[in-house]
Amino acid sequence: MPGLEAGFAAHIAAGVTTLCHCWQVTRRDGAVFAFTDHDMPLRFGGVTFRADTGLSARALAQTSGLSVDNTEALGALCDDGIREDEIEQGRFDGADVQAWLVNWAEPSQRMLQFGGSIGELHRAGGSFRAELRGLTEPLNRPQGRVYQKPCSAVLGDGNCRFDLSEPGYAEERAVETVQDAQSFRWAGFSGFEENWFVRGRFDVIDGPAAGLWGMIKLDYFEDAQRVIELWEPIRGALPEGTRVRLTAGCDKRMETCRLKFNNLVNFQGFPDLPGEDWMMAVPRSDGANTGGSLR
Template sequence: MRAGIEAGFAGHIASGVTTLCHCWQVTRRDGVVFASTDHDVALHFDGVTYRANAGLSAQALAQTSGLSVDNTEALGALCDDAIREDEIEQGRFDRAEVQAWLVNWAEPSQRVLQFRGSIGELRRAGGSFRAELRGLTEPLNRPLGRVYQKPCSAVLGDGKCRFDLSTSGYIAERVIEAAQEAQYFRWGAFLGFEEGWFARGRLDVLDGPAAGLWGMIKLDYFKGAERVVELWEPIRGPLPEGTAVRLTAGCDKRMETCRLKFNNLINFQGFPDLPNEDWMMAVPRSDGANGGGSRR
């Protein structure tokens, strides 16, 4: 089927008289799809309708045959019924999947996929936005392999850690009683978890206009009779009173925490017995141990 589409498109190009346009499809990580075209009427293929006059255009695409990163930029206008400024601010388009098609608008079955990748840096100003598009080779720039360090290198609950966060006692769901600047949360009655239990964990918004957003927890402490949870950065969305949130226990990556808090030492991904820098300075001496420190 794909070979037939490409053959038909090649035949259209070879005819010398073309009816071409561009189509873009943006699929966010929450499953919301945005599709647009620079043609003057909407197009439909693969079960997706590409809206016309959506204010989206693209600059020249740089592509290579090696492992260098393919990249381009998409330019567009912010409008309420398409890509909104508040959703960009909330990070809902971060790492969204992008597909760019060159299409024969007179026969949409004749088309070729020009670019596939994800959204990188997003900038907005004056009612418009500029999105960096990164190709499929972008992940090859990430370093691979383990790091030799004392703290654990795994993320709590991932495939290396293997800890089941759904285990009772590691997740708490509450409704917001008081929130200041979408960064400081207070509860009058929040028992059953010791102080600091959720520090280095995360707070997920479960419903309301900010549903799907989350933040990393910086501090978790008692202030008088209140429980206070402070995030590193504010949630970038409205959080009215009564919004449901989920708090997940945090991990400071130490071996003692892995053993005592999570009982998961068998999956600890650090190297706690690595010698420190003082050990590297140690030299033999006749009068006792030399730990590398200064002599007194």
């Protein structure tokens, strides 16, 4: 078999094999989970692959072109392995996945069968099903800039270049009153004008939901309290005293970039792009056709 280590190839060619599958999942926060469908734990590459997770895999589809390699991993939820609340919080979304075919009698003999990331992940009845996407999947995404009037950059990223650590653009506070993990209220929260945080980020700094974040939908005052509402609930517990960070929002308009952030030099939109009415322009029989309004 071309591409296989000689000892592993000889083992497979022998006909009677001692093979199993091993999976390693590395989340974006650095947490590593490793499983095997063998009946005993295995260790290689400095990682121990647990045998008591009930993890299995469906057939792997791979191609030589740019179409997406894909498969599914099936497994049982357990308290000290993949937990239901962590799936609900989205902590496994986009995690890196590697899958090996391993000689369990000699783990140094192995072959990497799959490398990619977790796509959609579902849970039901004490189990989970994870769609795995191959390394070619990002090649199917649109690349390059889009010509549009609003700014295409994300506030604070490499294209925007705005420094969000500047005073007045972020606020850290302890949770006081929260409803449904989506609506938050503070007394004495002044120093920022109303709607300052609309379209901004709401990041959880500590507590059970640390690392989770949401987008801010509304920012207003009501009954001497400041109210911050998110588009979707934070998928984790937020007890009183949990530290959160609110970051100012940007509506992508050139005026906002200039007046709110003083960052017009890095504006990534095309505000003078003609609108759809420009396509309806017709010749005029009188006067000058300057390209202005037809009315």
